[in-house]
Amino acid sequence: MVAMSLVDSVFSNVGSAERSTRAVALLAQAALKDLAQIEKLDDALAPDDPAQFDRGAASLMRSEFERWAAYTASLLERIDRFAAINGPVAGVKLLHRAYGKTRARLSISLDDMEQSYRALAEGRTVSGEEVRRDLFLRVH
Amino acid sequence: MTYSYEFTEPALKQFQQLEPWLAEETLDELETLAVVSPTAHRRLTNRFVHDFVRIRGASTLYVFLTIVRDRANQKLRVMDVGTYVRGVSDEP
Numbered sequence: 670m671v672a673m674s675l676v677d678s679v680f681s682n683v684g685s686a687e688r689s690t691r692a693v694a695l696l697a698q699a700a701l702k703d704l705a706q707i708e709k710l711d712d713a714l715a716p717d718d719p720a721q722f723d724r725g726a727a728s729l730m731r732s733e734f735e736r737w738a739a740y741t742a743s744l745l746e747r748i749d750r751f752a753a754i755n756g757p758v759a760g761v762k763l764l765h766r767a768y769g770k771t772r773a774r775l776s777i778s779l780d781d782m783e784q785s786y787r788a789l790a791e792g793r794t795v796s797g798e799e800v801r802r803d804l805f806l807r808v809h
Numbered sequence: 810m811t812y813s814y815e816f817t818e819p820a821l822k823q824f825q826q827l828e829p830w831l832a833e834e835t836l837d838e839l840e841t842l843a844v845v846s847p848t849a850h851r852r853l854t855n856r857f858v859h860d861f862v863r864i865r866g867a868s869t870l871y872v873f874l875t876i877v878r879d880r881a882n883q884k885l886r887v888m889d890v891g892t893y894v895r896g897v898s899d900e901p
Contacts, residue, residue, distance in 0.1 A: 770871055773872060774891050781823070789886055797836065800815075804832050804833065
């Protein structure tokens, strides 16, 4: 991740707006690439047996996603402020989406994940048809 | 080929926290995922994630699913349902 001091230096640069916008877009792109790397690592560390849950690896990966989300929240705050004055910046919509997706991912706790794998191993599952039927009854 | 899908009990509890309209959208997404082309059948890893976004009023809702694929039984098992809501005033 690009150091926040460098990020701040990009935002405080009083050069041409076009040049600054380009630099800010590169920061957004770098953050998206960082996330793609973390996601690849997460996939690579997933156990071969999908029914197995590796809490240690999941915990380490969660820390990576948390670190990325905290960094990106600060970055987006600066980008949005910048964009309000200087106009749209390429890649920002994608970064907002990636941030939202990561926050949704982080809403699932390690305990929730572990319980779900345990339920799978014990065969405690509910079919999609049944879920759809219950939802229909809840709504109508 | 079409897979069927199911929820683990903890994932179902998370799913039940969704507002009904978003729950329906989630099931629709799962039904789309369940139709797996032969290419995707070969390509998809056993554990994968799927996310989608919906906009409702002034809020943007992000839904994140972790899914385990059981090739032998042609089933998708929903392991987790995560959500995040961003309002207009909640810019990070």
